[in-house]
Amino acid sequence: MKKISILTPCYNEELNIELLYYKVTNEMSKLLKYDYEFIFIDNDSNDNTVNILKRLAISDNRLKIIINIKNYGHIKSPFYGLLQCDGDAVITMASDLQDPPELIHKFIQKWEEGYKIVVGTKPKSQENIIMFTIRRFFYNLIKNISEISQIKNFTGFGLYDKSFIEILKKIEEPYPYFRGLVSELGYKITEIEFIQPNRNAGKTSNNFYTLYDMAMLGFVSYSKIPLRMSSFIGFFVSFLSFIVAIIYIFYKLLNWSAFQLGLAPLIIGIFFLGGIQLFFLGVIGEYIAAIFTQVKKRPLVIEKERINFD
Numbered sequence: 001m002k003k004i005s006i007l008t009p010c011y012n013e014e015l016n017i018e019l020l021y022y023k024v025t026n027e028m029s030k031l032l033k034y035d036y037e038f039i040f041i042d043n044d045s046n047d048n049t050v051n052i053l054k055r056l057a058i059s060d061n062r063l064k065i066i067i068n069i070k071n072y073g074h075i076k077s078p079f080y081g082l083l084q085c086d087g088d089a090v091i092t093m094a095s096d097l098q099d100p101p102e103l104i105h106k107f108i109q110k111w112e113e114g115y116k117i118v119v120g121t122k123p124k125s126q127e128n129i130i131m132f133t134i135r136r137f138f139y140n141l142i143k144n145i146s147e148i149s150q151i152k153n154f155t156g157f158g159l160y161d162k163s164f165i166e167i168l169k170k171i172e173e174p175y176p177y178f179r180g181l182v183s184e185l186g187y188k189i190t191e192i193e194f195i196q197p198n199r200n201a202g203k204t205s206n207n208f209y210t211l212y213d214m215a216m217l218g219f220v221s222y223s224k225i226p227l228r229m230s231s232f233i234g235f236f237v238s239f240l241s242f243i244v245a246i247i248y249i250f251y252k253l254l255n256w257s258a259f260q261l262g263l264a265p266l267i268i269g270i271f272f273l274g275g276i277q278l279f280f281l282g283v284i285g286e287y288i289a290a291i292f293t294q295v296k297k298r299p300l301v302i303e304k305e306r307i308n309f310d
Contacts, residue, residue, distance in 0.1 A: 004028070004036040004108065005087030009078040010095040011043040011071065015201035018052055021063065023101040024093075031105060040095075041066040041081035043073075044304075057307050065307040072301050074210050075217065078156070079176050080301040083169050091159045097200035098127075099157040106192050107159035116187040119151055119158035125196035138215055146222040148184045151191070155179070161187070174300065175293045177214075177221040184222075220290045227287065230280035237276060241269070 006024055010017055017040065028036045040053050042065065050067060057063045066084060068077060082090060089111055093099035103120055110118040125132045136153070143150045156178055164187055171181070182189070219226060 001033065001035045002089070003087040004031075004034050005085035005090040006036060006038045006104075007041070007078070007081045007085055007090055007092045008039070008095045009041050009043065009074075009081055010045065010049055011205050012045045012047045012049060013095040013202060014045075014048040014052055016096050017049060018056065019200065020093075020095055020097055020101065021056055023097070024104070025060070027101050027104045031108065034108070037062050037064055037085075037087060039064045039066065039081060039085060041077055041084075041301075042068065043077045044068050044071045054307060061308050064309055065305075066303055067305040067307075069302045069304040073213075074205075075175060075178075075214070076300045079168075079173070079178055082160075082165060082178075083300075085165060086162075088162050089159050090162070090165055093157055094155075096202070096204065098196050098198070099155075100194060100197065103192060103194060110190050110192065111159050111161065114188070115190045116161040116164055117158065117182060117189045119154050119182065119189060119191050121151065121153040121191045121193050122155070122196040123153050123193055126198045127196060138218075142215075142218050142222070145219070145225045146180070147224070148180060148222050150180065150183050150218075150222070151189070154182075154191075156182075158182075163187075172297075173294075174296065174298055175217065175290070177217045180218060180222045216286050217290070220287050226283045230283060233276060233280075237273065241273075 006028075008017075008020065021038070024038055028034070028038075038060075040063070042050055042053065044067070050065070053063070053065050057065055066081065071077075072080075078092065082092065089108070091104060091107055093101065099120065107118045107120075139150075139152045139154075143152055160182075164185065167185060168181065173181075
């Protein structure tokens with residue numbers, strides 16, 4: 001009997017996890033040919049999330065819990081959870097029910113057809129139109145500038161064969177961009193489109209900083225274009241400044257008494273060049289920060305407690 005691991009990272013999701021648990025177990029009860037485990041990795045929640053999970057785990061030994069000793073962020077904890085799964089395939093889904101459990105059987109069906117990776121993509125969403133537009137812009141941008149072909153409208157929701165998980169275990173990535181790894185490792189991928197529903201309840205723990213962090217991680221991990229842009233723009237601005245300087249010199253020579261340079265062009269030029277320099281210093285800083293994170297070799301997660309693991 002093949003075993004399916006279902007992984008859900010969570011943080012302060014007391015209003016959603018019980019409903020998600022029942023929805024997933026209901027879906028798996030229809031798939032009688034498969035054994036399964038349902039793993040929650042909790043990122044040091046400070047609400048009632050862990051207590052609810054422990055209560056559910058008492059009567060269901062297929063529900064397994066990993067509790068982190070502290071909050072390790074939205075990138076490390078889910079990736080670490082993936083590495084703890086031992087099923088023949090792993091399905092990852094968010095804890096807020098925006099990744100529909102009803103797609104589980106479709107993922108498994110495609111997996112049985114021979115696809116090692118089955119991803120859920122969301123060309124449409126019921127979430128806030130502004131946020132969805134920003135996300136879509138990011139997906140298009142990263143796809144266009146990445147050196148590896150990226151999957152549009154993909155958040156990580158999907159099924160991954162055990163062979164893929166085994167490769168992830170060999171990769172020493174202290175701060176991995178998982179969506180990029182899915183595309184990079186070259187497995188046969190198929191997509192299942194769905195309309196993303198609204199968050200079921202509660203408030204998301206994502207904010208501008210976490211979304212920016214994910215976006216910049218994607219850029220620095222899979223594109224050198226921001227660095228190349230600094231060279232190209234620097235050359236262009238230098239060339240343009242040289243041309244403007246030549247024009248000013250000739251104009252001054254031809255109209256020595258009438259032409260006054262003034263401070264406005266000088267001030268504008270200084271602020272313009274200063275802004276460009278600061279912007280690209282920030283870009284270079286992002287790459288340096290990524291390198292610094294890699295060389296520190298810190299563990300992904302330190303566990304506080306495990307429940308129902310043999």
